[in-house]
Amino acid sequence: MNTAVRASAFTEPVRPKGLLIRFVTTGGSYVDVTGHGEHAENNRWNCLGCGDSSARPEQGYLFRIRPDANNHATACRAIPLT
Template sequence: MSTATPAAFTEPDRPKNLLIRFITVGGSYVDVTGPGEHSNKNRWNCHGCGGSSQLVEGDFLFCIRPDANSHAAACRAIPLP
């Protein structure tokens, strides 16, 4: 069994409403999506572990940006095919 890992993972497709994309320490991605800066309907979702914003309805961009960035800095989940 090989223990080699790919040097880089394939970036997932970018949704139309993508505002920010962070790369995690595990090589996955955290997407911040929504209508934009002046809306409270923005959310973040992690492609690695499946984590997401805590608020069901989302939040303003200035509120969730630090949460998404912190998650990306700590998440070690790798993307699975």
């Protein structure tokens, strides 16, 4: 079984203001990390496939949420509905 992430067959959505990182999910959707950057505490991630997001945006330092966003992108199989 091949589990490699392939280039998405879907159109990439518009990049939101403050986009810091965009991960492609296993299902071909995207997880966006947005905010004011590395030293800001208001960064958050949001999955455009399943709608899940950061559990604690008040603790949104980039070094804390980057691994969570990446792990979610690896596990999420939701496809974009638009």
